[in-house]
Amino acid sequence: MQVLKIFLVLAFLLDCSLAQQRISSAFKIARLKYSGGGDWYNDQSAEVNLLRFVRENTTIHVEPTYEFVDLNSEQLFTYPMLFMTGHGNISFSEQEVRRLRTYLENGGFLYADDDYGMDKAFRREMKKIFPGQELVEMPFSHGIYRSRFEFPNGPPKTHEHDGKPAQGFGLFHNGRLVVYYTYESNPSDGWADPEVHNNTPQKREEALKFGTNIIVWALTN
Secondary structure (H helix, E strand, O other), X not given: OXXXXXXXXXXXXXXXXXXXXXXXXXXXXXXXXXXXXXXXXXXXXXXXHHHHHHHHHOOOOEOOOOEEEEOOOHHHHHOOEEEEEEOOOOEOOHHHHHHHHHHHHOOOEEEEEEOOOOHHHHHHHHHHHOOOOOOEEOOOOOHXXXXXXXXXXXXXXXXXXXXXXXXXXXXXXXXXXXEEEEEOOOHHHHHOOHHHHOOOHHHHHHHHHHHHHHHHHHHHO
């Protein structure tokens, strides 16, 4: 009887362990928490809705949840993709710069979406990560614009802001796109719940398709 009890306990622990492995194998996006005063936390429904769309339109195993991560957290390296957005200032410490650089150089991917007002700070902080590089505009022929859905004219214009054309920029490490940045595009507004920004269903679907392209590209390249 005692042996049976031990066996059942071990079986239960093994089952729990396997369940945790199955959960952790699902793709999740981590919202990047940063200092400086910018609202890194806005529109928390965005990632959840995007991941649900990805689950419905691809074979990628995802977990539609909102999670955030600090660059100093050991959890940082468990996420294949980070997402950052906001309207204001961004400030990375020297240690955060080192950790984000290490993350990106070792397979990580960062997608940043200017929610109107973070452009100057984002460009400044990226120069700290890769001092020898400038953000370069991505040609419309780049694979990120057709990895799942076709975007022959580059990023969609989800939110008008001040009327400038939507643009997509990148930073590379050893030929791999490690940072993708959308400016005057703001597709993540289209990922949020419909009542948040009152985007049309067509605009929301376009934004969700574009977000799916980013995820597919990040996971396959």
